[in-house]
Amino acid sequence: MKAGAQSSPAIARGRRNAELAAIHVAVKQLGLDDSTYRALLFATTGHRSAAELDDGQRQQVIELLRSRGFKRTPAEEKRARRMADNRQLAMIRGLWKKLHYAGALSNPSDRHLSAFVKKLTGIERAEWLAPEEAIKVIEVLKGWLARVVAKAPEPGR
Structure with missing residues (x-):
């Protein structure tokens, strides 16, 4: 694999979408209402929408949500759904x-x-x-x- 392949626009877009999805799953999991969520975003990053966050800010918000009890389900666990033999x-x-x-x-x-x-x-x-x-x-x-x-x-x- 080429060293530059890690930073391709498609990979960055996929990572961004996964991080945004994680933020929204965390908000739902923690039971935050919209105004509380937006206040948390603004206090942490200065933005009121997750779509406006850069890479570092998305990570910062995810870490904050983890510190408040968010637990992400690993993809392997989701894929490991048992099937009939x-x-x-x-x-x-x-x-x-x-x-x-x-x-x-x-x-x-x-x-x-x-x-x-x-x-x-x-x-x-x-x-x-x-x-x-x-x-x-x-x-x-x-x-x-x-x-x-x-x-x-x-x-x-």
Whole structure:
């Protein structure tokens, strides 16, 4: 990486936006109303808007908010959201196919499975489910399959 790449306008803009977002998250987390927030900004930096702050002033405000109890959630912690494992996803897809073979579904496509998952959990795709949500989907599918199988006529009748 080039030494000058660290100070590119895009990186500086991204850093500025992240710092402004951190300031606003801190204000919300600390429960500051607008007038208190603007008074704090003015007393610290001489500006009434965070958009007017330079790099050093943004850092100064963030440090002040930290000293008042603001705790920033690390990005790694946010990204570490647990996802359903492959066994759970395979179980969901397997039950979905069994429902199709049992005649309960007219279309067993992934698109229809995603629509079912969204209706049940509010999450767009099965791959994005947390383990607890995947268990909920699996249990609903198992119950549905049990009802379909119970209604099916016995072979040979």
